[in-house]
Amino acid sequence: MVDNTKVSKRPRGRPQIRPDDETRQMILQAARQEFHASGYAGASMNRVAERAGVSTKTMYRLIPTKAELFQSVISARISRFILEMDEEHLDGLPVDEALEHILIAYGTLTFDPDTVSSLRLVLAECDRFPEIAAAFDELALRRTTQTMEGWLRQQRDRGMIEIDDTATAVGMLRGMMVMEPQRAMMLGLKPPPDHAEIVKRARNCARLFLDGCRPKQR
Amino acid sequence: MVDNTKVSKRPRGRPQIRPDDETRQMILQAARQEFHASGYAGASMNRVAERAGVSTKTMYRLIPTKAELFQSVISARISRFILEMDEEHLDGLPVDEALEHILIAYGTLTFDPDTVSSLRLVLAECDRFPEIAAAFDELALRRTTQTMEGWLRQQRDRGMIEIDDTATAVGMLRGMMVMEPQRAMMLGLKPPPDHAEIVKRARNCARLFLDGCRPKQR
DNA sequence: TTTTTAGGAAAACTGATATTTTCCTAAATA
DNA sequence: TATTTAGGAAAATATCAGTTTTCCTAAAAA
Numbered sequence: 001m002v003d004n005t006k007v008s009k010r011p012r013g014r015p016q017i018r019p020d021d022e023t024r025q026m027i028l029q030a031a032r033q034e035f036h037a038s039g040y041a042g043a044s045m046n047r048v049a050e051r052a053g054v055s056t057k058t059m060y061r062l063i064p065t066k067a068e069l070f071q072s073v074i075s076a077r078i079s080r081f082i083l084e085m086d087e088e089h090l091d092g093l094p095v096d097e098a099l100e101h102i103l104i105a106y107g108t109l110t111f112d113p114d115t116v117s118s119l120r121l122v123l124a125e126c127d128r129f130p131e132i133a134a135a136f137d138e139l140a141l142r143r144t145t146q147t148m149e150g151w152l153r154q155q156r157d158r159g160m161i162e163i164d165d166t167a168t169a170v171g172m173l174r175g176m177m178v179m180e181p182q183r184a185m186m187l188g189l190k191p192p193p194d195h196a197e198i199v200k201r202a203r204n205c206a207r208l209f210l211d212g213c214r215p216k217q218r
Numbered sequence: 219m220v221d222n223t224k225v226s227k228r229p230r231g232r233p234q235i236r237p238d239d240e241t242r243q244m245i246l247q248a249a250r251q252e253f254h255a256s257g258y259a260g261a262s263m264n265r266v267a268e269r270a271g272v273s274t275k276t277m278y279r280l281i282p283t284k285a286e287l288f289q290s291v292i293s294a295r296i297s298r299f300i301l302e303m304d305e306e307h308l309d310g311l312p313v314d315e316a317l318e319h320i321l322i323a324y325g326t327l328t329f330d331p332d333t334v335s336s337l338r339l340v341l342a343e344c345d346r347f348p349e350i351a352a353a354f355d356e357l358a359l360r361r362t363t364q365t366m367e368g369w370l371r372q373q374r375d376r377g378m379i380e381i382d383d384t385a386t387a388v389g390m391l392r393g394m395m396v397m398e399p400q401r402a403m404m405l406g407l408k409p410p411p412d413h414a415e416i417v418k419r420a421r422n423c424a425r426l427f428l429d430g431c432r433p434k435q436r
Numbered sequence: 437t438t439t440t441t442a443g444g445a446a447a448a449c450t451g452a453t454a455t456t457t458t459c460c461t462a463a464a465t466a
Numbered sequence: 467t468a469t470t471t472a473g474g475a476a477a478a479t480a481t482c483a484g485t486t487t488t489c490c491t492a493a494a495a496a
Contacts, residue, residue, distance in 0.1 A: 013441020014493045039345070041259035045484060055444045060485065124342035126405050127257070133405040141401075171398030172423065179393030183359075187344050187351040205390065211429055231471020232463045263454060273474045278455065 024062045027052045032073045036117045040070055040125050067129070074132050077118045081140040083109055083147045090151065095160045096206050102148060103177050103202035109144070110178045111192045116185050145170050161210065177205045242280050245270045250291045254335045258288055258343050285347070292350050295336045299358040301327055301365045308369065313378045314424050320366060321395050321420035327362070328396045329410045334403050363388050379428065395423045 017023075030051035034043045045066055049059045063069045085105045090098040109115060119136075126133035145167070152166045163169045181201075184190035193201065235241075248269035252261045263284055267277045281287045303323045308316040327333060337354075344351035363385070370384045381387045399419075402408035411419070 010495080011441070012439070012495055014443080014491095016442065039342070042346075044482090055446095056485080057445090057487085058443060061443090066484065120341060123338060123404055124257070130406065133407065137405060137407055168419075168422070172394040172426070175393035175395070175397030176390040177393070179397040180389030186341055187355060188348065189351065189355055201386075204386070208390065208427065228465080229471070230465050230469070232461095232473080234472065262452090273476095274455080275457085275475090276473060279473090284454065 020062055023052075023054060023058065027054065027059055027063060027069075028073060028076065031069050032077065035070060035073055035121060036114075039121065040128070043070075070125070071129060071132060074118065074121060074129075075135050075139075077114070078122075078136055078139045081109065081115065081144065083144040085147065087151075095155060096210050098151070099206040099210060100199075100202045102151060103173070103205055104198055106144065106148070106174065107177055107193070107198040107202055108195075110182055111185065111198065113185075113192060116182060116192075119182075120186055145174075148173070173205065173209055176209070177201060238280055241270075241272060241276065245272065245277055245281060245287075246291060246294065249287050250295065253288060253291055253339060254332075257339065258346070261288075288343070289347060289350060292336065292339060292347075293353050293357075295332070296340075296354055296357045299327065299333065299362065301362040303365065305369070313373060314428050316369070317424040317428060318417075318420045320369060321391070321423055322416055324362065324366070324392065325395055325411070325416040325420055326413075328400055329403065329416065331403075331410060334400060334410075337400075338404055363392075366391070391423065391427055394427070395419065 027048065031043070031048045033051060034048045038044070043066070045059070046056060048069075049056045052059065063072075083105055085102060090101060093101065122132055122136045126136070148170045149166050152161070152163065152169060155161050156163050156166065181190065181193050185192055245266065248271075249261070249266045251269060252266045256262070261284075263277070264274060266287075267274045270277065281290075301323055303320060308319060311319065340350055340354045344354075366388045367384050370379070370381065370387060373379045374381055374384065399408065399411050403410055
């Protein structure tokens with residue numbers, strides 16, 4: 001085995017301006033911008049290279065094709081769709097406030113312009129790139145669903161609410177909270193809701209949902 | 219004024235195989251298939267002409283450009299998104315059954331593969347064709363919203379339910395009913411729900427919603 | 437100084453596709 | 467029959483974008 005760090009000499013010719021990995025990151029970032037701005041078909045590889053500040057020659061040395069570049073970009077973005085919530089904190093709250101917090105977190109994530117823009121790309125291209133639909137399902141949908149479903153189950157087990165199918169319930173809750181504003185954003189009809197609107201909507205949804213499945217003592 | 223039906227002679231040369239309007243319809247239908255199958259960018263005008271059974275020459279004589287063809291196709295499709303419900307019939311039903319019926323109608327319309335396919339096209343291309351987003355909003359969203367909102371208002375005025383903002387409530391109701399299954403369809407993850415599933419979901423939603431905003435007698 | 441490598445700029449190559457045009461034939465009237 | 471028009475088939479044109487290649491220069495080691 002050879003210890004490259006010291007023993008072997010640097011190669012003869014002109015050294016690389018920067019490590020390939022770094023250049024690749026620059027290309028990925030430029031590609032992200034370009035794809036989000038122009039969609040898959042509309043994105044120009046020349047513009048990607050331009051944005052990244054490298055020549056097309058270097059770009060194609062480091063990335064295989066436009067299609068794979070697209071997949072890398074989307075997967076990287078999707079893998080960051082994580083619903084952050086402090087579960088310890090929720091335990092100390094009354095049920096309705098806890099659900100409100102959850103919905104605020106989910107709404108904030110969902111209405112993020114980057115999220116919407118990525119969703120649009122995924123929906124537009126999932127025919128051509130079925131792996132992207134699968135990745136989206138796995139990384140964006142399942143994970144956030146599980147987080148919310150876990151909480152619902154907990155409340156049910158504590159007798160705070162009455163639900164038979166928690167998975168369906170999560171889907172409904174999410175639809176109620178985000179579908180309409182998100183669709184308006186995607187169509188370019190409305191700007192993202194601001195924080196106050198998100199809070200208001202979350203409160204409404206939480207109340208509606210909890211009243212709808214609060215245990216009845218008939 | 220000249221009476222063309224009898225007086226003026228037919229023109230000299232070879233007569234048209236069929237009226238231009240008819241040919242245009244054939245082209246529109248072929249284009250609809252092609253666009254739905256391949257999206258805007260992926261659609262080939264040659265294939266459209268082929269499907270329609272006309273030459274590209276004839277096609278371009280009758281339609282201006284690909285872009286305008288696309289808009290015609292989408293607008294025509296959208297204008298058929300009408301939420302059909304028999305309002306007379308609803309009046310005779312208890313509130314929860316009436317709402318169930320409404321949601322079944324809305325779900326059936328929404329989960330129709332043609333609807334989903336059109337929505338995908340609209341979402342994918344609304345950047346390039348803002349008029350399409352506007353048409354979709356006006357024809358598909360507003361109209362069905364108004365139908366549902368009218369009913370909600372009526373129930374509120376009769377004291378059957380307690381809602382302050384009926385527009386928001388309709389949005390939530392719809393999201394609850396359709397977002398998750400529709401998204402799964404768009405991603406190609408699930409087939410459309412069958413009628414039984416739609417009914418079940420509608421019943422769940424109606425119950426949840428009505429329990430959530432039934433007047434309280436505290 | 438010579439050799440060697442990295443990589444930019446731009447041209448070339450390739451393939452696809454919207455759109456136009458040419459050429460030809462069929463079917464009608466005069 | 468001579469003339470005129472409709473329209474199909476296919477070639478021509480134009481453009482665009484992905485990908486490759488050429489040419490050239492900078493910067494390092496030998």
